[in-house]
Amino acid sequence: MEKEREIEQFRFSAKPVTAADGRVKLVPQSIGHRGFSAKYAENTLSALQAAIEDGADAIETDVRMSSDGVVVISHDPSTKRVFGSNGSLIKKRPYVGDLDKLLTLRPPNEKMPLLREVLELFASSANFDDKWLVIDVKADNEVDVIEGIAKVMKEVKDDFTFWNSRIVLGIWMVKFLPYCEKYLPQTPMMHIGANVWYARKFLGAPTLVGFSILLASLYSTDGYALIRESRAAGKAIYVWTVNPDEAMRMCLALQVDAVLTDNPVRFNELRKEYLNREADGKVDPESAVEKVLTLGTKTRLYALGLLMKTISPIFRIMNE
Incomplete structure (x- = not known):
């Protein structure tokens, strides 16, 4: 069992990649x-399949449960933003005869997927053989979603055994x-x-991989203290949601395990650029981050971090 857990931990951590000059570096995994x-x-x-086909190591998706007990894929608690439907909660609406009729506002106007359909990709598609999935269990879900x-x-x-090498549960609250x-x-x-303070409550969870x-x-x-504690405990660090080039370079400099x-x-383009540049020698990741970020970005990250700590x-x- 311990050996299996070590394999799982390695699968969900930074991966070794060989640069053009033969050097091997650990680089963050790319999560769509x-x-x-x-x-x-x-x-x-389409979005989930495209991420894998275009080179992501893993994909992240969000789950909710409809009133008739169907586990569906949706970030928001309601369908208004993505589907243009009324603002009532998904958990109060049935999938059959209601949610199954909705189409996204954004082309190509697709239906709300089921968790079943996503898992079937991992179980049957060759493109997904060596990939994995983060299932984000939103904080306002009822506990029976698990x-x-x-x-x-x-x-x-x-x-x-198959699923435990391919799925990571993303848990926000200790209630789950x-x-x-x-x-x-x-x-x-x-x-x-x-x-960061609340995150430490999870350190003792037996299946915790990271x-x-x-980002802020x-x-x-x-935050840097949590990174050091996590590495000492053999746990991975993932960062969300990283879209600007500067933020991506920050994560590469910080040597995190994965980027959402x-x-x-x-991100894969910048990861390749990072992989093939000249070796920096022994550079402290925190010092490297300071070189990557502009003053404006540092100020925004600091302000956002304080805001999140407050709210x-x-x-x-x-949600508890």
Whole structure:
């Protein structure tokens, strides 16, 4: 069991890549945030497939449960922004005869996918053989969504050894942990969040492989401390959501394990550039970050980090 966990941990960490001159570097994995959402309507099958076909190492998607117990793919709690439908909550609407009729506002006007359809890609498509999936369990979900995820996994392929090498549960709130232990006791998990203090609550979780932290929250003394603590504990650091070139270069300099981005193609280009440049020698990642960022970006990151530190306790109270 410990050997299997070590393999899982390595799979979800920075990957070794050989540069043109034969040097091997560890570089962050590329995770398509809601698929290739810079090009396609977010969280559609087209966006998820395109991210993998265009070189992402993994994809991230969001789950919610409809009133008739169907686990669907949606970031927002309602369908208004993406589908133009009314603002009522997905959890209060049935999938059959309601949500299944909606089409995205953004071309090519696709339906809301089911988690089942996404998992079927991993179970049956050769393009997904060596890829993996982050399932973002949104904080305002009911806790029974974990049981729903486990049920879909089993129905698509009744082999949790298979799934546990391909799926990472993205958990925002500690309220979900007992249900993860009950229904998916061996499935790798990461904490997603923006508060470094709250993230430490997850360090003792038995299946924790890492932390997915808002970029601005890492750009701080507390953020750098979490990176050091995570590395000492053998846990990975992921960063969301990284779209500007400058932010991507910051993550490369910081030597994180994975980057969640709407544009995995662009990140892969910059990753290749980073991989093939001259070796920097032993440079402290935090010092390297300071060289990458402009003063304006540093100021914005610092301000946003302070804002998130202030409002995140309110977010927790609303969702625990």
